[in-house]
Amino acid sequence: MHHFFTEPSQICETEIFIEGSDFNHMKNVLRMKQGEKVGISDGQGTDYTCEVERFEEGAAVLHILSSEKSYSELSSRIVLFQGLPKGDKMELIIQKAVELGVWEVVPVSTRRAVVKLDDKKAAKKVQRWNSIALGAAKQSGRSLVPEVKPVMGFAEALEYARELDITLIPYEMAEGMEKTKEMISSIRSGQSIGVFIGPEGGFDEEEVEKAQDMGAFPITLGKRILRTETAGLTVLSILMFHLEQ
CATH class of the missing domain: 2.40.240.20 (Hypothetical PUA domain-like; domain 1)
Incomplete structure (x- = not known):
């Protein structure tokens, strides 16, 4: 149907x-x-x-x-803060994030991002990305269409995340899988969650420090280095499995 x-x-x-x-x-x-x-x-x-x-x-x-x-939505609102990747990777990330139950996607311009968009190009990209979100929502049987927000700077994105209950930031220097598992297990149904993902070059150390000062919790995704288009989807998959009812 x-x-x-x-x-x-x-x-x-x-x-x-x-x-x-x-x-x-x-x-x-x-x-x-x-x-x-x-x-x-x-x-x-x-x-x-x-x-x-x-x-x-x-x-x-x-x-x-x-x-x-509708019973197709997760009990928690998850916001993916995605560092701008190269090429068409953002389209894949948005498509799969919508399938996995994300509530919003916030494209973020970070220090190490190769992609730099002026206002005109950014607006055109966001329009395209919202079209991708609509198609993915239809295909996956979502009851709502997740919004792709306008591109934000890192500081603006952190301020936006202040309203969320929990913010996670996967970081290659983070240690302790047990702490990560404990953090994920502690998330309760109904809590709002932000997930910050760096671009191809990862986050700058100062960016991670600022995120932690804001209250973000650094987590590890294991011993392997994941691509930017893999890391966010990995976290969303883990959260979907944990929160699905």
């Missing part, structure tokens, strides 16, 4: 209206027929099972068969 998102304003008592690119995809790409079932999420935690009722000028009209609270 195909899955789409819509705004609550497009939902009536018994019908849902789908417009724009999703309408075109339903009608002209998927060539959906009357009576065909489709899943709809309102982005606020409710999922609907519908069937195609009719196609109007510029809109697909769906009849609501049933609705229920």
Whole structure:
């Protein structure tokens, strides 16, 4: 069953209206027929099972068969603070992070990041990245679309993370797997979590010190050095396994 998102304003008592690119995809790409079932999420935690009722000028009209609270979301909000990687790696990171249950992705410009984006390029990238997040949310059956925030500097990202209950920062110099396991085990359902991941060159020591001063907890991911596109997904996988209910 195909899955789409819509705004609550497009939902009536018994019908849902789908417009724009999703309408075109339903009608002209998927060539959906009357009576065909489709899943709809309102982005606020409710999922609907519908069937195609009719196609109007510029809109697909769906009849609501049933609705229920979504159970596809983790109990905790996880924010991935990803140091800007080279090439198209960010697209892969966002796609997989959304599949693993991330709540938000914050691209971070760090000291050792090779990629430097001016405001115009950054805005265009963020638009593209949010499109990737939408596609991944549809594919993985999420009930909401995680937002990719505008690119932040490291200090701005740390300030943003202050509102979270727990902040983790994998660091190659961190020691003690037992301490890492204890930290992960102590995270409770419902707590908000930030995960800081460095770019290809890793974090500068001063950046790690500033993160720790803010309250971030350094963790180790083992004896091997993980690529930037692997490290964040590893932490998200561990957290998903720990928090999934």
